[in-house]
Amino acid sequence: MAESEGFPLAEPGLWVERVGGRSFPAGRPGLFLDRDGTINVDTGYPDDPAAMVLRDHIAPVIAAANEHGIPVVVVSNQSGIARGYFGWDAFARVNGRVLDLLAEQNAFVDMVLACAYHDAGSGPLAIADHPMRKPNPGMLLEAGRRLGLDLRRSLIVGDKPADMEAGRRAGLRRGWLVDGEVSTMDGLSVSPLRDAADLEGLLAAIRSL
Numbered sequence: 001m002a003e004s005e006g007f008p009l010a011e012p013g014l015w016v017e018r019v020g021g022r023s024f025p026a027g028r029p030g031l032f033l034d035r036d037g038t039i040n041v042d043t044g045y046p047d048d049p050a051a052m053v054l055r056d057h058i059a060p061v062i063a064a065a066n067e068h069g070i071p072v073v074v075v076s077n078q079s080g081i082a083r084g085y086f087g088w089d090a091f092a093r094v095n096g097r098v099l100d101l102l103a104e105q106n107a108f109v110d111m112v113l114a115c116a117y118h119d120a121g122s123g124p125l126a127i128a129d130h131p132m133r134k135p136n137p138g139m140l141l142e143a144g145r146r147l148g149l150d151l152r153r154s155l156i157v158g159d160k161p162a163d164m165e166a167g168r169r170a171g172l173r174r175g176w177l178v179d180g181e182v183s184t185m186d187g188l189s190v191s192p193l194r195d196a197a198d199l200e201g202l203l204a205a206i207r208s209l
């Protein structure tokens with residue numbers, strides 16, 4: 001696969017990239033974040049770095065985790081690759097832009113995982129319900145293994161129920177759902193992320209880890 005040359009692919013449909021040089025002792029909880037619709041405005045299968053815009057108030061969440069020694073992990077479904085809308089090269093450019101925009105606000109990600117598998121695809125990426133694709137927990141478990149995370153104490157922030165479900169299946173206890181409602185999903189308690197008070201709650205949870 002010529003297009004994958006030089007990219008951090010653990011397998012054809014799985015990007016696993018360690019970012020930055022920060023090191024963490026084993027047993028830390030992590031802050032997991034979905035990307036599209038959570039960190040950046042979701043433009044629908046984004047493939048243009050120039051079009052990327054951060055959502056309001058997400059950089060301070062990541063910066064708070066940085067400040068408290070909490071590893072920050074992005075876990076992103078990218079079925080646009082399986083569907084043939086764009087390739088890993090476009091993903092790399094878009095993701096690099098998102099990380100640059102965060103860095104401009106002193107917010108830094110420590111690991112990025114992205115899953116391209118989807119049954120609507122063709123070729124080696126055409127796999128239904130792949131263990132790495134959310135709502136399955138594979139990306140969280142892989143990051144947990146690589147960074148030695150305490151998953152039970154880890155937090156997840158996302159904009160879709162599948163993000164919360166992936167957290168639940170990985171053994172997390174707390175999640176924040178953009179524009180969501182308060183709910184409990186069999187062991188995972190979900191808080192909404194809608195307004196300044198919700199944001200304060202998330203920041204307080206990060207600071208108390």
Ligand SMILES: [Mg+2]
Nearest residue numbers: 034036037159
């Ligand atoms: Mg999303």
